[in-house]
Amino acid sequence: MVAEEEAAAEEKVNAGKEREEAEEEEMQQQIDEIEKLRKELAAAKEAAEGYLNKLKYLMADFDNYRKQMEKHAASRVETIKAELLLKFLNIRDDYQRAVESARQKKSEPAVIEGLEGILKNIDSLLSSEGVMPIEAVGTPFDPSVHDAIAFSPREDAKENTVTAEIRRGYMLNGKVLRPSMVEIARKIVKNSDVANNGGAGEE
Template identity: 35%
Template sequence: MSEEKLEEAVKPLSEEMPETEEAEESPVPEETPAEAEPGPERDEGRDEELAEEVDELTALRRELEVQKAKAAEYLDGWQRARAEFANYKKRIEKEQEDMVKLANGALITKLLPVIDDFERAFQTLPPGLMGMTWLEGIALIQRKLQMLLEQEGVTVIETEGQTFDPTLHQAVTHEESEEHEEGQIIGEVQKGYRMGDKVLRPSLVRVAKKTSDNE
């Protein structure tokens, strides 16, 4: 190919290509001025705020301690009042129970002579009357009275083979006996009764004493 033809072929291409623009320069960030350092006036203001916060916190702590002390005092007073009320309630219940027992004991003591009469009547009953219907009815009344005493906690004071006890027994006579030791109960004249630890009526008994030969 001739040089003229090459120039003609290249020329249109060179005309179509745009001229390259100069590279834009990238903007350089402006330097920011350094922050101003806090001055002495600003430090003093901050110190005052901290001091106020410390004082406020100290005051709150003191108030909290005061309230805690009051709460402990109120709790102690409430606990003591509760204990006193519980003791008072127990004392009242005990007094009421004792009053009921005392009233029951007084009533039962009045019934004891009736029970004695029943026992003496059956001990001296003629053999010919045994087995009669009306007598069985009287015996039933006696058994009901004895059951009533048992329900109220009334028991007979033991005397057989026992040593005389002045808190439970009342000596009617002191008799010489070679078969019994001194102070031993020989026989019972009248039954005694107790309700719990309280003696309603002591037993009337005969008590042995030393014989004349042993003196």
């Protein structure tokens, strides 16, 4: 009887140990599974960050490309606009000559007024597009906005001063659209000045 009770107690203890071992094994499996999931989550997060960075680079490249295309398109539009405005300037030159010719020939006032009206409308259109005339006569010669095509010996003007405007020049939004064709002064050297300079040299 005692032996049976001891055997039953030992069996009960062994069963408890087996149950504890099974629970520990199950818990370890759960821990391993959680660790595995944690590693997979970290790898997925790292991959997602990599994809996000690549996406950011692609978006930045696309934005730069878009800006370049917009800049190129704007530049092309400005070039086409400048070409068209140059043609309008040539038309304006023709009407300016027509007005001057009509005045010289003393044409009918209505004809002169009509030509002047057209010329005024052209000037208004050019001004609305940012086209402004370049100052020339009486200003110092500036090769960035003036083209010297003639020289005038003058005593009453400072050397390299623009004395006449052959063809009017224009600026477009601060840039030269068409340079002015001008005549500039050349100082006349008087014989008395030469003699004085020569005499000074001899001394």
